[in-house]
Amino acid sequence: MHGRQGRAELPFDGRDLGAAQGRDAALIAAVVDALPSPTVVLDPRGVIVLVNSAWVNDGRKHGLSIRPGADYFTEAVGLADDPDGRTLVAELRELMAGERSEMSIDRSMPGLSGTGRLWFHVQGTRVGGAGHVVVTHTDVTARVLAERASSWQARHDHLTELPNRAHLHELINRELHRPDHPAVSVLFLDVDGFKDVNDSLGHEVGDELLRQMSARLLEATRAQDTVGRLGGDEFVVLCRNCDTDGAAALAARCQAAFVEPFELGGRRLTLGASIGIAGTDGGNRRSVRSTELVRDADLAMYAAKAAGRGRVRVFSPDLRSAAETRMQLAAELRDAIAGDQLVLHYQPIVQLSTGTCTGMEALVRWQHPERGLLPPSDFVPLAAQHDLMAELTCWVLRTATGQAVAWDAAGLPLVMNVNISAEHFSAGTLTDDVAAALEASGLPPDRLVVELTETSVAEDPVSAAAQLARLRVTGVEVSIDDFGSGFSSISQLVALPAGLLKIDRSLVTCAAGRAGQAAAAIEAVVGLADAFGMRSLAEGVETAEQLAMATALGCTFAQGFHIARPMPAEDIPAWMAARTRGAAPLPLLTDAASLSRGLGSAVGSG
Numbered sequence: 001m002h003g004r005q006g007r008a009e010l011p012f013d014g015r016d017l018g019a020a021q022g023r024d025a026a027l028i029a030a031v032v033d034a035l036p037s038p039t040v041v042l043d044p045r046g047v048i049v050l051v052n053s054a055w056v057n058d059g060r061k062h063g064l065s066i067r068p069g070a071d072y073f074t075e076a077v078g079l080a081d082d083p084d085g086r087t088l089v090a091e092l093r094e095l096m097a098g099e100r101s102e103m104s105i106d107r108s109m110p111g112l113s114g115t116g117r118l119w120f121h122v123q124g125t126r127v128g129g130a131g132h133v134v135v136t137h138t139d140v141t142a143r144v145l146a147e148r149a150s151s152w153q154a155r156h157d158h159l160t161e162l163p164n165r166a167h168l169h170e171l172i173n174r175e176l177h178r179p180d181h182p183a184v185s186v187l188f189l190d191v192d193g194f195k196d197v198n199d200s201l202g203h204e205v206g207d208e209l210l211r212q213m214s215a216r217l218l219e220a221t222r223a224q225d226t227v228g229r230l231g232g233d234e235f236v237v238l239c240r241n242c243d244t245d246g247a248a249a250l251a252a253r254c255q256a257a258f259v260e261p262f263e264l265g266g267r268r269l270t271l272g273a274s275i276g277i278a279g280t281d282g283g284n285r286r287s288v289r290s291t292e293l294v295r296d297a298d299l300a301m302y303a304a305k306a307a308g309r310g311r312v313r314v315f316s317p318d319l320r321s322a323a324e325t326r327m328q329l330a331a332e333l334r335d336a337i338a339g340d341q342l343v344l345h346y347q348p349i350v351q352l353s354t355g356t357c358t359g360m361e362a363l364v365r366w367q368h369p370e371r372g373l374l375p376p377s378d379f380v381p382l383a384a385q386h387d388l389m390a391e392l393t394c395w396v397l398r399t400a401t402g403q404a405v406a407w408d409a410a411g412l413p414l415v416m417n418v419n420i421s422a423e424h425f426s427a428g429t430l431t432d433d434v435a436a437a438l439e440a441s442g443l444p445p446d447r448l449v450v451e452l453t454e455t456s457v458a459e460d461p462v463s464a465a466a467q468l469a470r471l472r473v474t475g476v477e478v479s480i481d482d483f484g485s486g487f488s489s490i491s492q493l494v495a496l497p498a499g500l501l502k503i504d505r506s507l508v509t510c511a512a513g514r515a516g517q518a519a520a521a522i523e524a525v526v527g528l529a530d531a532f533g534m535r536s537l538a539e540g541v542e543t544a545e546q547l548a549m550a551t552a553l554g555c556t557f558a559q560g561f562h563i564a565r566p567m568p569a570e571d572i573p574a575w576m577a578a579r580t581r582g583a584a585p586l587p588l589l590t591d592a593a594s595l596s597r598g599l600g601s602a603v604g605s606g
């Protein structure tokens with residue numbers, strides 16, 4: 001009748017297909033045979049009475065030959081006795097008994113010749129009145145695999161392949177709702193200084209670092225723990241069957257896993273992590289949902305980080321009130337900037353060759369009506385988070401330039417240094433805002449220095465360089481603040497149109513017995529500045545020895561508590577007058593003995 005290859009293997013003889021006889025039976029056989037999916041017709045007992053070519057061919061592919069006369073339930077369904085298989089049998093029997101008119105089910109079977117698992121969409125339809133059933137088997141393996149892959153992707157982080165935020169919450173919730181109530185703890189881990197790496201070495205290096213970190217975390221944790229990534233440099237570890245003491249031990253292991261430097265494109269970088277812990281034990285009974293547990297661990301991490309890098313902190317309820325305070329402050333900050341609650345303190349900058357005070361750095365504070373005088377660390381990051389940075393900086397620029405003009409009129413011609421943040425920088429309004437402040441105050445441009453940190457320019461060095469170049473053309477000096485505290489590539493930094501390098505306090509401050517190392521670091525930076533025609537400033541000079549060292553190593557300027565602490569504007573004239581009178585001479589070490597004492601042996605010999 002037709003020439004399909006499997007046709008000859010269809011021994012359909014019209015036997016007992018309900019009332020169909022002769023030509024009808026042949027027609028039915030032809031229709032079934034034309035169906036693209038493997039199809040069988042069963043009699044009311046489940047015996048196969050008809051198979052089509054697709055069934056025969058597909059069976060051959062899998063090394064199977066189930067032919068008419070065979071029992072469908074034992075031979076086909078019985079190949080995989082699983083819950084789906086049992087449902088399939090039950091529903092087919094109902095179909096045969098006339099209790100339903102159709103059924104369909106997805107079921108998976110092990111591939112028979114090493115082909116991996118297969119999925120079929122099995123569909124049964126009752127035909128005729130005697131209880132015959134047509135069953136089609138559509139291979140949906142490709143679709144199922146694609147769906148599985150996309151559902152896996154939806155639950156995992158593409159970079160590290162760890163569970164992502166949504167999946168982590170799912171897993172934590174599942175653990176929290178176990179009927180046997182095991183102790184559950186969560187570690188919230190944030191990499192210290194990750195932004196610096198990302199900003200200065202590029203996102204690809206940052207990505208590679210995250211992959212290496214995730215591998216080390218997997219190594220450091222136990223088999224029953226789950227390591228996931230929330231995003232950025234934030235990892236969460238779900239510690240199953242683990243109280244906060246156990247979690248603290250685990251946190252220590254995670255930190256130990258970061259001690260060995262990371263190898264990144266030929267560089268060796270050491271980075272630590274701050275870790276917060278929250279668990280279902282110890283004062284945290286309230287936290288029964290995963291979102292609360294993770295948030296509490298996050299708060300503990302925040303406290304750990306605020307206490308200094310590389311620490312571990314277990315959540316306690318007082319942390320929540322501290323977070324509420326921050327929220328409250330953020331809400332009040334806008335009014336504080338617009339109103340008159342911000343104040344500037346000024347820290348003298350001394351030219352080392354002459355010992356005279358030539359400039360001031362303006363440092364912002366918030367005179368809060370209830371909380372007192374707040375340092376910048378309490379609110380400058382909040383301003384950045386709440387998009388208030390440009391407003392804050394404009395206020396600082398206006399006030400500081402106005403103050404410089406006032407001092408000038410009083411016979412104190414000082415250069416004013418103002419800090420600019422990364423956010424303001426990337427907003428692209430820096431040049432205009434600086435120009436506006438200079439115009440409003442009447443301060444000559446060469447009496448203003450803008451200070452930028454190396455990381456703030458690293459995000460978009462090209463645009464940064466363009467803005468800085470425009471500033472310098474107008475006569476405003478540019479200074480790189482906190483030099484040596486990040487990971488910036490030196491070639492990138494010296495390419496910036498800046499005229500002053502401020503050497504970070506961490507390089508200037510030397511631990512007892514390590515003066516030689518501090519000296520070597522300062523000497524290197526001063527040499528670099530010289531080579532590029534820049535001047536240098538030693539920040540955070542706290543002792544006479546450090547001051548002597550900065551002088552001997554050729555720094556142009558110094559600034560630090562040893563010279564003067566930041567102070568309100570009204571105290572500056574008296575401080576300047578006292579210095580000029582010699583009542584508060586610059587505590588320079590001029591005699592040879594104390595100079596060599598200050599420098600230590602390394603400088604003496606170098």
Ligand code: C2E
Binds near residue numbers: 362375541
């Ligand atoms: P910075 O620009 O590096 O300012 C120097 C900081 O070091 C000041 O802290 C100053 O008080 C402190 N300092 C100076 N000498 C010494 C010393 O000898 N020893 C020690 N331990 N510290 C010393 P402050 O005022 O708390 O400011 C901290 C940071 O806040 C500043 O670091 C700057 O990055 C930021 N900041 C301050 N004012 C502003 C501002 O108006 N705008 C922006 N965007 N950031 C600001």
Ligand code: MG
Binds near residue numbers: 361
């Ligand atoms: Mg500064």
Ligand code: MG
Binds near residue numbers: 481482502504539
């Ligand atoms: Mg600094």
